[in-house]
Amino acid sequence: MGPGDGQSWAHVDIGTEQAESRGPSPTGPPAGGRKRPRTVRAALTAVPILAAFAAGTVFGGDWTWGGFAASMVLVAVLLLHGGRPAGGTAVQAAGRDNRTTTTRISNVRVNTGGATGVLGVALIVLIDGLLVAHVSTSVPGGLYYSPAGSSTTSPTFLRDLDEDKIRAVGSGLVEKTGMQIGGRQCARSVTQQPAPVGLARTITVTRDEGFQRFKARAGIADDLPSDTTVEFAVTGDDREVARRTATPRSPVDFDVDVSAYTVLELRSTVIASKISGVYAVWGDAQLLPARGAPVGCVTGES
Structure with missing residues (x-):
């Protein structure tokens, strides 16, 4: 049967399983396990941000540095959240006999570009840590700040x-x-x-x-x-x-x-x-x- 006999058709070029059914295929959450409750996800997000705020405040000697450190970690968390594996995607093709073929893509997709997103998160966390370390030793008010040339031990x-x-x-x-x-x-x-x-x-x-x-x-x-x-x-x-x-x-x-x-x-x-x-x-x-x-x-x- 070719394209010239009036049939409406579509071709899906993937090697995944297919299921046929009459009428529209019901949609639902992708397979791959149950999602964590929202409270758990919120807690897992808040913990590193609060930890960064505490570290920036203690070592930087000022809550302003704590807020900056926390905001950097927040950006990293959002970037990492955007790069998590995506669920299945349904592709439908309708034929002349009104039968619907549903193909579910079960492969993993990383929205932010895979390794690039992970590398971005790592760089943000590294820069955040280096900045806090610099502030704690080189900026007045830092926990370990001591001006150049001054004694580090003598009162x-x-x-x-x-x-x-x-x-x-x-x-x-x-x-x-x-x-x-x-x-x-x-x-x-x-x-x-x-x-x-x-x-x-x-x-x-x-x-x-x-x-x-x-x-x-x-x-x-x-x-x-x-x-x-x-x-x-x-x-x-x-x-x-x-x-x-x-x-x-x-x-x-x-x-x-x-x-x-x-x-x-x-x-x-x-x-x-x-x-x-x-x-x-x-x-x-x-x-x-x-x-x-x-x-x-x-x-x-x-």
């Missing part, structure tokens, strides 16, 4: 800062001192002239880039009356970072992240005392880079 004691970096607020001066606090000799400490009960003394410190932690052993002389109480507080750019209360032979330790602040304030207030002239001391107070190792009485050294 800087507040008493050794230039005068334009440390000053007393109100009356009095920042005094360099040494004192035994809690049984340890803190030889490189700072303090101010004593203040009346309830009146705070404040020292301001301008933090240089690269210093990310503040550490000190704060307290008062061990030989003061036991009912003497002093409150110590650290604020950064007018926001309180930490607060502690010390008594004789019971100092308090500060080890706080100050990387987000430019100006630090060290505030001490005598809460209770039966004597005057109580010196509130920031024992061996020091600024450290991210991987810096503290020294002095804050580590148990004399």
